[in-house]
Amino acid sequence: MVGTTGKIKVGIVGYGTIGKRVADAVDMQPDMELIGITARSYNFRIEVANKKGWPIYATEDADLEHLQKNGIRVKGDIHTLIRNADIIVDGTPGNVGVEMKKKYYEPAKIKAIFQGGEAAKMAQCSFNADANFEDACGKDYVRVVSCNTTGMGRLLKAVADKWKIKKVHATLVRRAVDPVDVKKGPVNAIVPSLKVPSHHGPDVNTIIPDIEVITLAVIVPTTLMHVHCLEIELDGKPPTTEEVVQQLDRTHRIFMLRGETGVTSTAEIMELVKDLHHQRGDVVDNCIWQKGLSVKGQNLFLFQAIHQESIVVPENIDCIRAMCTDMSKEESMKLTDRILGIKIKER
């Protein structure tokens, strides 16, 4: 699959919240080449991509005149991008990916990665780097699970690696919209997701099949991060609180927020990573409040914050390697983490 440069040629179709972040991350990898992104019309995201000198390809329904009038030089159409790529990362909105697969990727016989907004069954497997890297090896169509599922998957994998989980009770307190979505709400209300259990529990089972996960979800008026409230029932001799802290602290992409730092909310996490000069103010780690983590009897309690805009970025990078190379999970995750500067404490 890998071209003459020795690098994996990656095209990004759909340049929104996820697409633009994956593009940056691909561009930083030593073994990948960002060969282009797609544009439909001119906007501030395309302006920035253009300033970066990235090749821009027009979707079939693109407003070419609007793009050209605003100084965007279009290099070709989406078919050209797909033809020149080894793999496409599809960042189109939920349930559009499945259409893109039928219309473009399957006819072109091109590998593609989809995002968590797609139904699990549209891909050959779902993906979380730590939980099931190997499942994606050699596959053509893989779905990186959503932000909430990624966060749950990382955590539960780390716990299940050391102790036996009997059952997970989780309430997902979800941000209303991303910060840039100015037109949507709620602004002052709590909106329960009345489908019970919410889709998140079954979605975790697409990457970790054998753990019972019961999830309830509510949407609340904030834009910054999700917060998961977890009660994990353990089987057998329970660990100490300190043992759990140690296990999570040494896990990829999990960051323990120590009480002494004064980080009591999602707002302070966002401020912390901006102070640390994270690109875009992103935090791709699960952020767990150490002060709120405790083992009581057979139950492990904890709260974790999940940055919905960026948490899946490293998983997309690892998924590219799983699908296109022979690199091992451990090698890929380490490389991704080193290049992206994960995790907070190692920066």
Next chain:
Amino acid sequence: MVGTTGKIKVGIVGYGTIGKRVADAVDMQPDMELIGITARSYNFRIEVANKKGWPIYATEDADLEHLQKNGIRVKGDIHTLIRNADIIVDGTPGNVGVEMKKKYYEPAKIKAIFQGGEAAKMAQCSFNADANFEDACGKDYVRVVSCNTTGMGRLLKAVADKWKIKKVHATLVRRAVDPVDVKKGPVNAIVPSLKVPSHHGPDVNTIIPDIEVITLAVIVPTTLMHVHCLEIELDGKPPTTEEVVQQLDRTHRIFMLRGETGVTSTAEIMELVKDLHHQRGDVVDNCIWQKGLSVKGQNLFLFQAIHQESIVVPENIDCIRAMCTDMSKEESMKLTDRILGIKIKER
């Protein structure tokens, strides 16, 4: 205890969010007489109380000049109010009630009701009308539990009356502040309560001692209502979803929001009760989304919304009767509900 009018003479000390609502509710009861409220300084709440013609008594630290300059005629001091009352409803802020008890109520040998912001041990018992009305009979100092505990207590009592509860897992998604608290937040963040379990579970056990209740809590940027996300583990043969709906639907102060009404959030509940011309837009019932209620295996799942400003009002009224009369629980709750126009569907 009951005076020559044959009515229970009730004084309100602390005229804030709860105090002003209890004053209105007392004023409406056929067997109670509102003999006065306290004021410390002039503000819009005191202005409205004055317009209603209610006797206003000055606290010891009151700004009398400020009150008089704004047209408030003070009838006497707090000692006079206490001397003339059969019972005081204390609506002072959390942990102030315990000081008021020592300084005023005990020396005057006057009965008093405190609110949920006080520690349980400061009173002879904690109170929820349906759960433990009889515990308050003949007592001098009783604490009406907080809004969240009242909501949990009503619900769990109704379920436990029919089925055996093994364990309750609840996440309380709490409103940030009341609508009038303009100076506090959070405005855009989720703040987990890192004490695990939160104080709510143990507080439920002050009114229903024998059910294991595990609560986690987060604070979110909304002012309208709390939302409880509940998973109730049941022992023995589980009921059908329909049987639970029926049981809750016929329970005092529990309102089932049918899916057809299009009420998907706390904002729409608030709008509904305003459309119904509820006083102040209050809703003193637990509001349960019927569409989100289901029994799966041994587990009962549901979401309920709790109006923090008003839910304890009927409980304060019933508590007055429990402490001052021989009226039965059933008779008192029925009378309160009829006078206050509870519940929504019966209006």
